[in-house]
Amino acid sequence: MALMKREAIQEFFSRLAAANPEPKTELEYQTPYQLLVAVVLSAQATDKSVNLATRKLFAAAPTPEAMLALGEEGVADYIKTIGLFRNKAKNTVALSRLLLERHGGEVPRDREALEALPGVGRKTANVVLNTIFREPAMAVDTHIFRLANRTGLAPGKDVMAVEQSLLKRVPKAFLLDAHHWLILHGRYVCTARKPNCAACIVRDLCLFRDKTA
Template sequence: MNRAKREAIFSRWRTLNPEPRTELNYSSPFELLVAVLLSAQATDVGVNKATAKLFPVANTPEAILALGVEGLKHYIKTIGLFNSKAENLIKTCRILVEQHNSQVPDNREALEALPGVGRKTANVVLNTAFRQLAMAVDTHIFRVSNRTGIAPGKNVLEVEKRLLRLVPAEFLLDAHHWLILHGRYICKARTPQCTACPIEDLCEYRKKTSEK
């Protein structure tokens, strides 16, 4: 895919959605960190239902520490892997209080040192909370990048690096959101909705569907 096509694709997405946002509900960097940590192998809808009950009670590291592991589990038990997530979140909150003055750090090294926080989670927080150039590649973005030809790669890190290099600079800050929303609602895993796709004529996928 050439640069002109990429520019056209992201230009269309920007026209349709000028200010794309994550579908996770949050009102602070800490709430976002919690939501993203809980979202592994879970839907945003499911996470939002849980945090809608958790955040009014505890939305700071100190407040979640006060709940304890068992108290926290009560609020997140509807989410997959809630046992390990509760353990990691409590450990993360303790580190934030003891080492970061209860603030979410705005650098990758410190974020990835937090229990349960991997590269993808760190990238989401850096990009969404702190508006830094970072590309969080999940299954949707990996699929869209490869299927469309925007930034094909054999693994998530390769796709991440290619996206950062190939996406035109003016679109980079919000590219993560446009890609994930496109993968979630249009370029679906089993049956991409090609007839409803706003970039169908620019996409280089060879097995486009004709179903309406």
């Protein structure tokens, strides 16, 4: 499997950083708690669809206490446009309860504690640790997995392999924002079915053989 050279990786992220100096998640939130809920809701759903639902949900229940008071049926009513909404409503209420019982209603800065919450897996924990607490965590979703393998940036057979490879191969200067640059590039340029190579600012560094015109 082709592997991008260190010098190319440095240039790869230098260009992405120059084009978007302060990359941010497209999920809308006001507090760490709201980001946590939004990420849980975003599983197998688009950020756009989640934002449409959470604008009303967070207006009604901006805190764990309010979410708990709303209850599963109440939450489900706000997020029924999102896939798997009933299970997500159950998890949202359950994680809100545990945050109040175990963490005083605050989102913990601890991977193990985060992953102990209902609906929170490694990827969700990584997003929270990186976005809220600015830790060098790498949340590998389908976009990043595809991009890491297609470009030769950090090839891997599974999500964990790609995550570990990225943590080793991304230059430290870019590590805190790498997750956002990669997900946005994968979402809008290096798309799944037909990558827009003509509009790609790192086209010459990419090792993908079947570049589009």
